[in-house]
Amino acid sequence: MAKSFRVILTKRVFNAVVTILLIMALNFALFRLLPGDPAVLMMNRSIHESDYAYWRNVEIMGLNDTYAEQFVKYYIMTFTGDWGISYQHERNVTDVLSEAILWTVLLMSVSMTFMFLVGIALGKLAARRRGKATDLTITGFGIFFYGMPVFWFAIVLMVVFVGWFHLLPAKGYMTDGVPLQPITASKIWDILVHMTLPAVALAVGSVAGVVLLMRNSLIDVLTEDYIITAYAKGLNERQVMRKHAGPNARLPIVTTIAMDTAFIFGGVFQIEVVFSYKGIGWYTMEAIWNQDYPVLQFIFFIGGVAVVIANLIADLVLVKLDPRVQIT
Amino acid sequence: MSFEERFERWGRRVFARNKVLSDKFGLTGKELGRTTDLFMATNMGKVGTAIILVFVFIALAALIVYPDKPAVTGAPFEEPSFEHPFGTDYIGRDLFVRIMQGTQPSLIVGFAAMAISMVLGTLVGLASGYWGGWKDEVIMRINDVFLSIPWLVLMLVLASVLQAQTLGTVILVIGVTGWSTTARIVRSQVLTLRTRQFVERARAIGSGDWHIIRRHVFPNVVPLIFANAILTVAIAILSESTLSYLKMGPKNVETWGKILEEASRYNTQLIGPYSYILIPGIFIVIIVLGFTFVGYAMDEVLNPKLRRR
Numbered sequence: 001m002a003k004s005f006r007v008i009l010t011k012r013v014f015n016a017v018v019t020i021l022l023i024m025a026l027n028f029a030l031f032r033l034l035p036g037d038p039a040v041l042m043m044n045r046s047i048h049e050s051d052y053a054y055w056r057n058v059e060i061m062g063l064n065d066t067y068a069e070q071f072v073k074y075y076i077m078t079f080t081g082d083w084g085i086s087y088q089h090e091r092n093v094t095d096v097l098s099e100a101i102l103w104t105v106l107l108m109s110v111s112m113t114f115m116f117l118v119g120i121a122l123g124k125l126a127a128r129r130r131g132k133a134t135d136l137t138i139t140g141f142g143i144f145f146y147g148m149p150v151f152w153f154a155i156v157l158m159v160v161f162v163g164w165f166h167l168l169p170a171k172g173y174m175t176d177g178v179p180l181q182p183i184t185a186s187k188i189w190d191i192l193v194h195m196t197l198p199a200v201a202l203a204v205g206s207v208a209g210v211v212l213l214m215r216n217s218l219i220d221v222l223t224e225d226y227i228i229t230a231y232a233k234g235l236n237e238r239q240v241m242r243k244h245a246g247p248n249a250r251l252p253i254v255t256t257i258a259m260d261t262a263f264i265f266g267g268v269f270q271i272e273v274v275f276s277y278k279g280i281g282w283y284t285m286e287a288i289w290n291q292d293y294p295v296l297q298f299i300f301f302i303g304g305v306a307v308v309i310a311n312l313i314a315d316l317v318l319v320k321l322d323p324r325v326q327i328t
Numbered sequence: 329m330s331f332e333e334r335f336e337r338w339g340r341r342v343f344a345r346n347k348v349l350s351d352k353f354g355l356t357g358k359e360l361g362r363t364t365d366l367f368m369a370t371n372m373g374k375v376g377t378a379i380i381l382v383f384v385f386i387a388l389a390a391l392i393v394y395p396d397k398p399a400v401t402g403a404p405f406e407e408p409s410f411e412h413p414f415g416t417d418y419i420g421r422d423l424f425v426r427i428m429q430g431t432q433p434s435l436i437v438g439f440a441a442m443a444i445s446m447v448l449g450t451l452v453g454l455a456s457g458y459w460g461g462w463k464d465e466v467i468m469r470i471n472d473v474f475l476s477i478p479w480l481v482l483m484l485v486l487a488s489v490l491q492a493q494t495l496g497t498v499i500l501v502i503g504v505t506g507w508s509t510t511a512r513i514v515r516s517q518v519l520t521l522r523t524r525q526f527v528e529r530a531r532a533i534g535s536g537d538w539h540i541i542r543r544h545v546f547p548n549v550v551p552l553i554f555a556n557a558i559l560t561v562a563i564a565i566l567s568e569s570t571l572s573y574l575k576m577g578p579k580n581v582e583t584w585g586k587i588l589e590e591a592s593r594y595n596t597q598l599i600g601p602y603s604y605i606l607i608p609g610i611f612i613v614i615i616v617l618g619f620t621f622v623g624y625a626m627d628e629v630l631n632p633k634l635r636r637r
Binding site for chain 1: 470478479482485486489491566569570573574575576597598599602605606612613616621624
């Protein structure tokens, strides 16, 4: 029995919502377990330290309430967009991070586009030339980069392009001290130059996974009987690839794009730290090192939600691409 | 002599007096040996095994040759020389000694974290796949949560929760965050096994759940977990170096990631000596490569579809 698209949609959306609610619960629990008294942490950064300030903080943050009350309050606050105040910057978390998110999204979208275009092309090539020199070279490099810590690859790039040849800037998303507004052509160029190394590091560091997956899933498909049938009825390689092998080999890639968002997030974090690129990752580390928990909590939540939504979209695309999903 | 014959002979020798047991162990050995033969026939298998053995050797040799903490034996930030093949660190300790000594914790983290992930992942996967129904749903939603939160953030937060960063807590953090992929793999395999005839037959003759899981389902899951386990070792070693680089690694042992963190703290990537920051990374890459090779070779051997025809 084929289920209708609407039934699947409802179930998937329901699952996604449940996952997000669970992420929030985990978020709530983990952040009660973190070391340090929030009321003290909040105070450390301000000048007036007194009993009064301490108890006022306790009152503001609702630390005297029972855990159940705090739990409910946390959900309400999250849904009304009240994300808390950064201990360190003494501003709303969203104010601190709104710009950083844009920089991270910019970096991620540039390198992910590159990563999937190149990755799929190389994977296809390797699968078609299976067992030959081309395949071995591509797979070899793939596995090599797969096993490389992204941050270390970024450091190597830095050694070569900044340390030895002084070609590119080493730090930040643009030259220090220059205001972003108004945007001019030279500033865009500056941003591009600053983004080159981080984007390349991220793309090359994580392209390997896509290459290997594409190769394996294509090989998987190419050994199926219906491919032999297709060749037997006289189709040439390009027709087989496009009509018979391609659509099936593409399916795992769609899932991976979604799954990889979580993985690439990890890569972005490392690269932002290496290049002092002030995006989400850089702020995460700053928050961890300085016990700035509200910032951390927000990133934890937003990262999880981003991945859940990416997965949801991938699932729905998959339903459209693969009729079998509707049956099982 | 092939591994097939060798393992068979060893198997028979275990219970040489008892015919039945001897045959049984001999057959098990023969099967294992055949897989080993296939595995050793792949280039990746050979190279990967060699790399891992070399590192195990280095780890053991370091214990014997350099049992003490490295002493200050030179000026800080020396370039590699005959005396100090890898140069010296920021207070003048020999980097060669430090890197050799860093091999052991890497291997320990890799295997211990893998063990935790595998046990958790297999248990969760078996449970949710076998039970099915609402229990499966609940477990899968929890699994989704772990898959959704970016691994690095989860690891960093867990590391902060556990506060004191020792080798043990770092292993725990890496192990606890790494089980969800395994659980997925095991679950999907169990789902297909559950409806297979031999399981239904076992149920028909009155076997209990526990018996079916232990004797029929689990043995069919093992080959899948095996390749996955080796790859998990590689990922665990990578995770440790990443955590250490971000200053959240074990504080009580010297690891390669920690040396990298020091090196970058003193800006050696820009002003040198470049060997300080490049060499520990090369070691990480090679050890991870070793485990990845073995994992892939196993995958190729155990997954007949990938095997070359």
